[in-house]
Amino acid sequence: MAEVIRMPRMSDTMEEGNIVAWHKQEGDAVEIGDLLAEVETDKATMDFESPAEGVLLHIAVSEGTIAIGGIMAIIGEEGEDVSALLDGSSEPAPAASEPEAPTVEEPKEEPAAPADVPFVPAAAESALSDERVKASPLAKSMAKEAGVNLSAIKGTGDNGRIVKRDVEAYIKSGAPVAAPSAPQVQAPKPAAKASPVLLSASDNYEDVPVSQMRKVIARRLGESKFSAPHFYLTVEIDMDNAIQTRKRINEMIAPAKISFNDLVVKAAAAALKKHPTINSSWLGDRIRYNKDINIGVAVAVDEGLLVPVIRNSDQKSLTEINDEVRQLAGKAKDRKLQPQEMQGNTFTISNLGMFGIEEFTAIINPPDACILAVGGIIQKPVVKSGEIVPGNRMKVTLSCDHRVVDGASGASFLNTFKSVLEDPIRMLV
Numbered sequence: 001m002a003e004v005i006r007m008p009r010m011s012d013t014m015e016e017g018n019i020v021a022w023h024k025q026e027g028d029a030v031e032i033g034d035l036l037a038e039v040e041t042d043k044a045t046m047d048f049e050s051p052a053e054g055v056l057l058h059i060a061v062s063e064g065t066i067a068i069g070g071i072m073a074i075i076g077e078e079g080e081d082v083s084a085l086l087d088g089s090s091e092p093a094p095a096a097s098e099p100e101a102p103t104v105e106e107p108k109e110e111p112a113a114p115a116d117v118p119f120v121p122a123a124a125e126s127a128l129s130d131e132r133v134k135a136s137p138l139a140k141s142m143a144k145e146a147g148v149n150l151s152a153i154k155g156t157g158d159n160g161r162i163v164k165r166d167v168e169a170y171i172k173s174g175a176p177v178a179a180p181s182a183p184q185v186q187a188p189k190p191a192a193k194a195s196p197v198l199l200s201a202s203d204n205y206e207d208v209p210v211s212q213m214r215k216v217i218a219r220r221l222g223e224s225k226f227s228a229p230h231f232y233l234t235v236e237i238d239m240d241n242a243i244q245t246r247k248r249i250n251e252m253i254a255p256a257k258i259s260f261n262d263l264v265v266k267a268a269a270a271a272l273k274k275h276p277t278i279n280s281s282w283l284g285d286r287i288r289y290n291k292d293i294n295i296g297v298a299v300a301v302d303e304g305l306l307v308p309v310i311r312n313s314d315q316k317s318l319t320e321i322n323d324e325v326r327q328l329a330g331k332a333k334d335r336k337l338q339p340q341e342m343q344g345n346t347f348t349i350s351n352l353g354m355f356g357i358e359e360f361t362a363i364i365n366p367p368d369a370c371i372l373a374v375g376g377i378i379q380k381p382v383v384k385s386g387e388i389v390p391g392n393r394m395k396v397t398l399s400c401d402h403r404v405v406d407g408a409s410g411a412s413f414l415n416t417f418k419s420v421l422e423d424p425i426r427m428l429v
Contacts, residue, residue: 002076003052004085007039007066011339013220014041016067018212020140028056030075037072042216043306043342045335050075057082063141065212135162136302136335142167161334163302213304221363228282229402232361235414238422239377239392245424249318261297261351262322264374264396266427269293269313271417272347278413279346281367282403288367296345296365297325299332306332307365309345318428349374359395369404370413373397394421 007017018040024030034050058074066072074082135143135150139162143150146167153170155162210218242263249258272279272293281288293314296307308328310321331337348365353376362373375395382391396417400410420426 002057002074002080002082002085003054004071005036005051005073005075007068007070007072008048009068010039010041010046011043012343013043013216014068015216016065016070016212017041018065019061019063019072020045022059022062024050024056026056026059030054030056040212040335041339042212043339044337046338048072054078055080058086063144134160136164139163139167139302146171157302157333165302211303213301213306217304220366224364224366228364228366230364230399231402231407231410232397232399233407233410233414234359234395234397235418237394237396237418238382239394242421242424243377243392253319256319256322256326258318258322259325260353260377261349261374262318262325263421263424263427264349264351264372265295265297265310265313265321265325266316266318267417267420267424268295268347268349268372269316270420270427271413273314274416275409275413277405277409278370278398278400280369280404281346282369282401283367287404290346292344292346294344294346296342296348296368297328298348298350298362298365299329301333301335303335306337306342307345307348308332308337308341309343311344348372353377353394359397361397362399364399364401369401370410371399372417373399 010017020038020040022037023035024037030036030050031053032050035047036050036056037048039046039048052075054075055078056073057076057080060066060071060073071086074085076082134155136157140150142148142164143153143162148167148170150162153162153166154160155166157163157166239260242260246258246260246263272295276289279290279293281290292312294309294311295313296309299306299308308325308331310316310324310328313321316324328337328341331341345365345368348362348368348371350362350371351374352360353374355376357375358378359375360373362371364371373396375397377392377394379390379392381388382393383389384391396414398410398414400407
């Protein structure tokens with residue numbers, strides 16, 4: 001008997017999945033565990049394996065978004081009639097619920113594009129659709145929509161990976177793209193339900209579709225900012241000893257180069273151990289004080305921000321933290337993080353010091369009660385023992401959820417954090 005394959009929930013915040021590519025076609029035999037498709041969630045692009053065996057009788061959406069529980073495909077016996085399963089579904093067509101990702105079977109009516117931007121309908125198929133090109137999912141999608149051959153683009157991402165900016169630069173350069181193909185339609189859809197796959201551009205603006213990740217970032221941080229009453233505490237830290245300690249560690253001990261961010265994570269873990277109020281969560285009718293110290297480290301990627309989690313940070317050495325942060329950051333940039341690697345955070349650190357930012361405030365990352373915004377180390381004149389001497393200072397700002405954390409609690413945490421970084425030997429014992 002035919003089995004309907006539905007879009008599963010692949011992460012705790014996922015509301016819909018975006019089909020990036022199918023690895024099986026209608027009529028192909030599949031077994032349990034076969035790779036069926038690549039699905040982009042709000043956090044990563046993940047392989048979707050077949051939960052059933054038989055013949056792939058129907059693909060509901062060749063590319064585009066499907067709501068959680070929506071039909072992805074139907075697997076059954078060869079020649080089996082699946083019309084009753086499709087007709088009996090009370091769900092709206094997935095493509096209609098997400099206008100920016102229309103299906104190939106039902107291309108939408110497109111508004112006229114400016115003459116200098118060639119329009120390629122959704123039905124156009126890229127010659128590279130089945131090839132494993134080293135490119136981000138967004139870059140692949142943009143290239144296919146624009147009719148661009150990815151092999152003609154030079155990647156500037158990690159290890160030559162093609163990213164969004166590379167596709168945009170190629171299109172803007174006026175390089176040749178595939179000629180528009182005729183839309184394969186029975187009848188055009190009303191304009192009210194349509195949305196162009198390749199959004200319009202001119203000398204004055206460029207419209208880009210909102211990615212799955214950016215949708216979730218907007219929703220979650222909007223909820224955080226306007227539901228959690230934020231307040232902010234800033235302190236300046238003398239980093240002279242931390243600089244010397246890091247130098248000695250890297251020269252004498254560590255096989256890998258310890259970063260200042262590793263010192264910040266370790267110092268935060270030591271301070272959280274003494275201030276459990278900061279390592280807590282607001283749950284509406286109760287406050288949860290977490291016993292584990294799991295620090296999320298914000299990582300910038302092309303499409304937005306991901307927060308891999310360093311679990312039990314207080315129990316790990318600087319070299320262990322360094323190795324784990326590097327591995328998780330690399331997976332984040334390749335959109336290969338798994339859901340379990342981005343869940344369970346009890347505190348978050350956002351570090352923009354490497355971008356030359358001296359001071360900023362961050363929005364709390366739910367369910368945490370606090371987030372620490374870390375600025376860069378600035379060399380400046382300071383007063384020591386009554387004399388003006390060169391010094392190295394770093395500002396950090398703690399954003400607090402006032403429903404959980406009071407000013408005195410936040411200040412006490414920052415004082416402990418500051419004292420640990422100013423005397424780094426304390427984080428090693």
